[in-house]
Amino acid sequence: MRPTLSRTAIVLFFIACFILLYNPAWAGYSAQDDYYLWLEYDIKNGPPDSPFFKLLYIYYGKRPGDKNNLQLLNKVEAFYTFGAKDASGRDIYYKQNIIKLGDRYAVKVQSSERRWCQVVVKAARSADNGRIYDYTAKTSFFILGHLEQAYLDKLQYGKEVHPLPIWMTMPLKVTLSDAKKRILTSWRSIWRKGDLYAIKDKELGPAASLDTKLDIALDRERLDEPDNLDHLIYFSPLRFMVSFNGKPLGLRNVRVVSEEGIEKQITTDRSGECVYIAGKQKINRDFQELFLIEDISGARVYRNVYTVPFKDYDLFYDEYAQFPLFELRGGFGIFLAAFILAVLASLYLRGRFRA
């Protein structure tokens, strides 16, 4: 054999080996083995909160921005809870239907009163290599954040928000607080003569038990002040707790993936806790980040994603807190310059100062 031919054959042999080695089918895994299941808020079309509804899109893929592959999963189940607990102290979850909106899948939760809510979507997949992938997507939020946006909701959700007569929303059995509410509501509606938007609570679906082995939980209270998820702000420290079968998972990596697919890593401490502070977003006032965690137990691979919506409320956010009061740039300089100029101009124009 000629030397060039033999060299070409060797190169071709290695290329073939390389291809075979990295061929998912030959190597015994599929492309889906890198996939995660996560929930996304529709931030681009509006802020991630609304008075009555919360729409969460379900994605299945590698990272945000990928094509949604949810149809590849056979059984996807959605649950939600408003935080009620049963006798044994476990959260009572209710099943919720998954709806298809265009080419996307979503879960919609609604409530007529301000409530904390958690949505969990679960799915499982058996891979060709015998492994079973167990996916959990989770997020929590407040419903009824902006009362003043009900009108916008009416535009968005149309028929689902009805202007209702007050009496229809009142319970038959009138308690003292109901009576007070009824009097004040009527009084106010007379004053304002506005549209009264009210929705009845959606019928709660069948209660379901939710068995989540690998769990990532977010402290509902921020660390620095008694606030809640509704006020998540940039720089606001969040505390996560990672556990498996109820036991804390210490020294475990948690991947934090932004909407743009930029990835960071944080590590839990020995008690399974980790603290995360989001970076300042220059463009988006509202954004979301995914917290990914994985654990392998025998042939089962558990993948859990927690979606955290971040918001910037000017009121609750002290952008200049790091600067001492009189080291302000820009605005203060302009104010001071205008003030001094005005004083000088007045003194010059007035001629004399005292009466």
Next chain:
Amino acid sequence: MKIFRLRYILQIVSFVVLLWGGYFGLRFANFLPNWTCPLTVYEKEAGCYLMPLQRLQYGVRRDPQEELAGVFCFRDYSVIWKPWKTYLTFFGAIFLFVLLSNKSWCGWLCPFGTLQDGISGVRKRLKIRETVFSEGTKKQIKVVRNIFFAMFIVPVLVLLFSEVFMLPNQKLVQYARFPHARPFYCNLVCPAKTIMRPIEANIARPERYSNNMHRFFMYKFSAFISGIVLVGIFFRRRFFCYFCPILALLNLFHRASFLRLKKKQSSCTRCGNCWRACPMDIKDIYENKKDEDIERGDCVFCLKCVENCPENNTLSVKFFKWKLFVSARKYFFNLKSRIK
């Protein structure tokens, strides 16, 4: 009760309620939309200088604990105005207010007016001479006021007509959500927006105070205007009222008001006390020898002229045909605080 005492009391009550009422559950924007800026329906942080409280109303309500503290805040229901209704109520309420009480908002209730009075009081204590504007300067200032008024009203009308002529809802919503949908005047000029913020110290959350202070300097052009206005207020009584577009807005309807300022020409001695007492320096009130109706466009209806008139039954405030307050020699000589 002396009129000036009643005015001081009302000014202070109004100042406290409108600025800090939100902390005690008195959130008028939830309850009475009348005096709130129609463009701040979707805004959380906007603070109208008519009602600086408004910022708080949309703000503190977001805190669940404080939300429950609100007297008129309901957890289950939400009463929301469609934009055109908001505008209609806004202008309707202003018309009704002017119809019943003329421009007494400016003289008796406006928190920024009260602040101006307070600063002028300090100047008087320091015995610093007041700056006097010439008639020519006042005319030039009126032009500036009209420009400010146009900046204030034009975006409101544009939004109103965009809804009336059925622009696609989604676009309107997006525009309404856009922070710059506020009138240009509010964004660019309004000094009360910046000056009032440090005063609206958040009692419920003192740690937020520095944020409020920093907001003072957030709007650069407003900060520039504020510097000038603060100096102006110090040297001239009711300095900003000369420029205020709300005074121009109230002036649109003031001729229809039932509350009138009248002058009996026959008993006027042209002493000029009314003019010297007037915070707006309206010379016409004593120079005019023909008209019975003496109220002018710059008038803020503080009634200091009536208080300081030494002639019996010469200046009076009438509601329809009923005289509410009449100048009297005895009242004048009993008055402790004399002119200036």
